[in-house]
Amino acid sequence: TALAMFATGVTIVTARDAVGARVGLTANSFNSVSLSPPLVLWSLSRRATSLPAFTRGSHYAINILAAEQHALAERFAEAGADVISFHPDASAHVDRTIQLIRSAGCKVGLVFNPAVSMDVLDWMIDEIDLVLIMSVNPGFGGQSFIESQLFKIEDARKRIDATGRDIALEVDGGITPETAKRAISAGATVLVAGTSVFQGGPSKYAANIAALRS
Helix, strand or coil: CHHHHHHHHHHHHHCCCCCCEEEEECCCCCCCHHHCHHHHHHHHHHHCCCCCCECCCECEEEEECCCCHHHHHHHHHHHCCCEEEECHHHCCCHHHHHHHHHHCCCEEEEEECCCCCCCCHHHHHHHCCEEEEECCCCCCCCCCCCCCHHHHHHHHHHHHHHHCCCCEEEEECCCCHHHHHHHHHHCCCEEECCHHHHCCCHHHHHHHHHHHHC
16 A cells, blocks of 8 residues: 555665654545554554664654644544654644643644744744754655745744754755755754655665765
């Protein structure tokens, strides 16, 4: 199945120096029982038993963009997620969602799409562990990096540094060896790459990851 192929790919990639697995959920991703949160993480854990730790000791990071964020967050926490991030513009009560995720024992992050303001960080940055900047519009892989997001990364870096806290700054979308360097220069500490890692098939994974790290 597609889910088994995904988990197998994660196993292969993480055996070649990647540092974690991220599952991104857009609206209606889980209308089918066959793609329930517990099944996704069960499939990963069965096939990726040697998965290295995600940043600061976590294994599975979840990014939720869906209307029912509370219910999905609870289900993924119960299924074994370590980091749960959500889009504040899709939550009616951002603080409540943060506290729900924390009470489940997970680290929590806020995700910002390209056209979304980060003003909520003025009030919530001391409550989170991760800021995730989407450098593409979520929905499908293979998109090009949106250049304007470099300014947002720089802004997020300044906000994080001002707190003095160890908050990860993650960038997801259009990550290639070239854009990886620029994102890191702008202040990113974690990069999410899909197409640039998986292109060429399993025999290319190690070289693709090495190119991103160089």
